[in-house]
Amino acid sequence: MESVASAVQRLAELAATPHISRLSTAFAAAGHELALVGGPVRDAFIGRPLSDLDFTTDATPDEILAIVAPIADAHWDIGRAFGTIGARFSGDTVEITTYRTDAYDGETRKPVVEFGDSLEADLVRRDFTVNSMALRLPEQVLVDPSGGLDDLIARKLTTPGAPEDSFGDDPLRMLRAARFTSQLGFEIAAPTRAAMSALADRISIVSVERIADELSKLLKTDDPVPGIRILVESGLAELVLPEIPALKLEIDEHAHHKDVYEHSLTVLTQAIDLEKSRHPGEAPDLILRLAALMHDVGKPATRRIEAGGVVTFHHHDVVGAKQAARRLRALRFDKETITSVARLIELHLRFFGYSEGAWTDSAVRRYVRDAGPLLPRLHILTRADVTTRNVRKADQLAFAYDNLEERIAAIAEAEGIAAVRPDLDGDRIQAVLGIRPGREVGEAYRFLLDLRLDEGPLGEELATERLLEWWSGRSANPA
Structure with a gap:
C-alpha cells in the first residue's frame, strides 16, 4: 500500500x-x-x-x-x-x-x-x-x-450500496469480486461474500462470453488460486465451471488418494511459477493455465475403487480432454484455445512412462511429434503435475524429465525433430509410386512418417527404396 x-x-x-x-x-x-x-x-x-x-x-x-x-x-x-x-x-x-x-x-x-x-x-x-x-x-x-x-487501506472489497442490490442488478460483479481477490490481494467483506452465495444462480443471466472473459482475466493474474477458491466456495463455480468443484472427491477412510481439487490448484500455481521462470516478461499463458487447472477433470468420471481399496482413474487423461473441450466450447472460447487445452490434457500423463524405464529414440521422437508446437507448454505442465511430498520421488521425476529434455535437445540438434516430416513429401510419393492424389498418398505418407520416427532420417534414396518395398507388399496383400 x-x-x-x-x-x-x-x-x-x-x-x-x-x-x-x-x-x-x-x-x-x-x-x-x-x-x-x-x-x-x-x-x-x-x-x-x-x-x-x-x-x-x-x-x-x-x-x-x-x-x-x-x-x-x-x-x-x-x-x-x-x-x-x-x-x-x-x-x-x-x-x-x-x-x-x-x-x-x-x-x-x-x-x-x-x-x-x-x-x-x-x-x-x-x-x-x-x-x-x-x-x-x-x-x-x-x-x-x-x-x-478506507477499504483500500483495510484491503477490503465491498460494494458501495447493499451487495444484494449490486449483484442483483449486475451479477457479473460477483465474478469480478473473485478476480479482484487474486488481482489485488484483497479480502471480500463477509456481507459481500454472503450475497455472492445467496445470488450465485443470478449468474445465469450473464452471457457466456462475458463469463469466459472474466474467468480468463482471473487466470491471467499472478495468483489465480484465491479467486478460484472464492468461486468454488460461493457456488458460482458450480454454475460457470462445474468441473472444478467436482474435483472435490469424497475421500473415505478405506480408499485414500490425493485430494484432486487441492492438487489441481497446486499444479496451477507451479505451472505459473515455471511459466514465469522460463518465459520472463511474457504475457500470461492462458492456454497453459487452463490446462493446468483442468488437467484432472476426467478423474471424477473415471474413479474406481479396486480390490484392496486402491483408487484408480484409468484413462482420465482422454476423458478429461473431452470434458475440457466441451466446457470451453460451451463458454465459447476460440478454437485454438479449446484444441490446445484438450491436447495438453490428453498428453499430460505421457511422460510418466519415461520415468519407469528408458525410452528409445523412437519414443522420444513420437513424444515431440505428438506435442507439436505445444511441447514447451507440455514440459511445464508435466513438471508442474508433480506435487508429491516425497522428496526422493519428486527428485527422481525431476531428474528424469531433465534427462528427457536433454535427449530431445540432442536429437533435435542432430535430426531436426522439432518439425518431424517424412523424407519424401506428397508430390514425391506420387511420382515414385505413379499414383494420383488420394487416400493412398496419405497412407504412404503415414508409413514414411512412422519410419522416420522409428529410425530417424533415412535420406531420399533409402526412403524411396523402403517406400517401394512397402508398396509392393501392400499391392500383393490388399486389404
Whole structure:
C-alpha cells in the first residue's frame, strides 16, 4: 500500500502529463466537469501501474466529441450508445463517459443507460468502493463518496450500496469480486461474500462470453488460486465451471488418494511459477493455465475403487480432454484455445512412462511429434503435475524429465525433430509410386512418417527404396 502522500503525487504527475492536462483544460474551457475515475485512482494507492485511463464527465457524447476531436490524434464513438467516446493522445488510449445512472431490467445484465448529472451519483453505481473514487480535473480533488480509500487501506472489497442490490442488478460483479481477490490481494467483506452465495444462480443471466472473459482475466493474474477458491466456495463455480468443484472427491477412510481439487490448484500455481521462470516478461499463458487447472477433470468420471481399496482413474487423461473441450466450447472460447487445452490434457500423463524405464529414440521422437508446437507448454505442465511430498520421488521425476529434455535437445540438434516430416513429401510419393492424389498418398505418407520416427532420417534414396518395398507388399496383400 502506497502512502496517501505518495499516491497523491503519482496522480498529480499523471494529471500533469501534456495530453491529460490538455484534455482537462479543454473540458474546463467548454464549461464541463472531467474526472479520472476507477482503476487508475485505485492503483495509485496500491502501487500498481497507472493504465487504462478512464474519465467521466457531465458532457453528453456529442459534447465530448466536440471537445475531443480538435485535440486528439484519433477518436471513435463505438461506445456512444453507452455514453462512451474513445480517443488517442500521443499513443495513449483514453475513454471518456458521460455520468450514468444505470438501471437493470432484472432479466438480463444489460443496463438501460440513463445519463446522470452528478459525479457522486455516478460513482456510487459502480461495482466496488475501491473502484468508486475519482480525481476531479484540473483541480485535482479526490472524490470518495463510499469510503473507498478506507477499504483500500483495510484491503477490503465491498460494494458501495447493499451487495444484494449490486449483484442483483449486475451479477457479473460477483465474478469480478473473485478476480479482484487474486488481482489485488484483497479480502471480500463477509456481507459481500454472503450475497455472492445467496445470488450465485443470478449468474445465469450473464452471457457466456462475458463469463469466459472474466474467468480468463482471473487466470491471467499472478495468483489465480484465491479467486478460484472464492468461486468454488460461493457456488458460482458450480454454475460457470462445474468441473472444478467436482474435483472435490469424497475421500473415505478405506480408499485414500490425493485430494484432486487441492492438487489441481497446486499444479496451477507451479505451472505459473515455471511459466514465469522460463518465459520472463511474457504475457500470461492462458492456454497453459487452463490446462493446468483442468488437467484432472476426467478423474471424477473415471474413479474406481479396486480390490484392496486402491483408487484408480484409468484413462482420465482422454476423458478429461473431452470434458475440457466441451466446457470451453460451451463458454465459447476460440478454437485454438479449446484444441490446445484438450491436447495438453490428453498428453499430460505421457511422460510418466519415461520415468519407469528408458525410452528409445523412437519414443522420444513420437513424444515431440505428438506435442507439436505445444511441447514447451507440455514440459511445464508435466513438471508442474508433480506435487508429491516425497522428496526422493519428486527428485527422481525431476531428474528424469531433465534427462528427457536433454535427449530431445540432442536429437533435435542432430535430426531436426522439432518439425518431424517424412523424407519424401506428397508430390514425391506420387511420382515414385505413379499414383494420383488420394487416400493412398496419405497412407504412404503415414508409413514414411512412422519410419522416420522409428529410425530417424533415412535420406531420399533409402526412403524411396523402403517406400517401394512397402508398396509392393501392400499391392500383393490388399486389404
